[in-house]
Amino acid sequence: QKEVEQDPGPLSVPEGAIVSLNCTYSNSAFQYFMWYRQYSRKGPELLMYTYSSGNKEDGRFTAQVDKSSKYISLFIRDSQPSDSATYLCAMSPTSGNTPLVFGKGTRLSVIA
Amino acid sequence: DAGVTQSPTHLIKTRGQHVTLRCSPISGHKSVSWYQQVLGQGPQFIFQYYEKEERGRGNFPDRFSARQFPNYSSELNVNALLLGDSALYLCASSFSFSRTGFLEKTEAFFGQGTRLTVV
Numbered sequence: 713q714k715e716v717e718q719d720p721g722p723l724s725v726p727e728g729a730i731v732s733l734n735c736t737y738s739n740s741a742f743q744y745f746m747w748y749r750q751y752s753r754k755g756p757e758l759l760m761y762t763y764s765s766g767n768k769e770d771g772r773f774t775a776q777v778d779k780s781s782k783y784i785s786l787f788i789r790d791s792q793p794s795d796s797a798t799y800l801c802a803m804s805p806t807s808g809n810t811p812l813v814f815g816k817g818t819r820l821s822v823i824a
Numbered sequence: 825d826a827g828v829t830q831s832p833t834h835l836i837k838t839r840g841q842h843v844t845l846r847c848s849p850i851s852g853h854k855s856v857s858w859y860q861q862v863l864g865q866g867p868q869f870i871f872q873y874y875e876k877e878e879r880g881r882g883n884f885p886d887r888f889s890a891r892q893f894p895n896y897s898s899e900l901n902v903n904a905l906l907l908g909d910s911a912l913y914l915c916a917s918s919f920s921f922s923r924t925g926f927l928e929k930t931e932a933f934f935g936q937g938t939r940l941t942v943v
Contacts, residue, residue, distance in 0.1 A: 720864070746931070755828075755914055755934040756867070800866050811857065811880055812916075812932060814866030 715739050718801055718815025727824050731788040735801035735815045738782065742803040742813075745777050747786045750798045750817065759799075760786065791822045826851070828917045828935035836941045837905050845900040845938045847915030855879075855919040856898040857932065858890055861912040873898055874919065905942045912937040 718735045725731055733747075744763055748756035760775040762768045768775045774787040784803075788795055798817040804810050829848045837843050849856050855874040859867035869882035873892035887903045902909055916932040 716866075718866075748934070753912075753939070755830075755936040758931055758933055761931045802866075811869035811872060811882065812859075812867070814868075816864070816866050 715813050716801065716803060716815045719818055720816050722819040722821060724821045724823060725791055727791060727793060727822055729791050729822070731791050731795070731820060731822075733786040733788075733799050733801075733818050733820070735784050735803075736782055737784075737803060737813075739803075739805070739813075740779075740782065741805040743806065744804050745775070745784050746802040746812070747773075747775055748800040748802060749795075750800055752797075756800055793822050793824045796821045828915055828933055830913075830915050830935040830938050832938060833936065834939045834941075836943060838943055839905055839907060841905050842901065842903050843905060843940060845902075845913050845915075845940070847898045847900070847917075847935060849896050849898070849915075849917030850933060853917040853919055853933075854896055855917070856892055856896065857916040857918070858898070858900045859914040859916065859934075860884070861914055861937070862910075867914055870900070902940075907942050910940060910942045912939050 716737045747760040749759050750756045762775050762777055765777045765779045772789045776785040798819045800817045801815040802812040804812050831846045857872040858870040860870055861867040870884050871890040872880040876892045890900045892898045914937045915935045918930055918932040
């Protein structure tokens, strides 16, 4: 079993839809959870950074962490064609002194 | 502020050759990490450096090495290249401190990567 599991998709939704992206993990030591967006042939761009369980909202994006279920989610409201990208979840046990463990990424297409 | 800069952006090498990839972190960041991302996979950790010292190493062979310079820039070296080394190599910058020396942020910000093709 991989430490972080993420459905690679692809996921295709119409413009304006609510998108739900998810990751599960097995290492209960993970405390910090991140979502990155990666456009084709580009580096990952940090979208959300959360600590422990709970919700965090930033504009159209909401990140949720449920440590009891070892499950994290990213919701995108009012999705736009410009949201079409690969979304990577990442996590680590500490804030910065240990490496990030990534999921495989979910490829999202938002159709106009 | 400039983000993380990596050079070169693209590189084609022959099997058995050596390659050096370079990274300049965000100004004020003291830690640099290197990741390898093969097509269709998430990035895999290779090295982390903080204040010029190696702080972590991933499951990569000794052909991979790195160092961090006094200005916090970093180099990743790969010897005896194999076809399987073809990937996007990413540099991440983290650990920003205030002018008074307090840790401000620990989030990792990535550069655009160097796409290495080994033929």
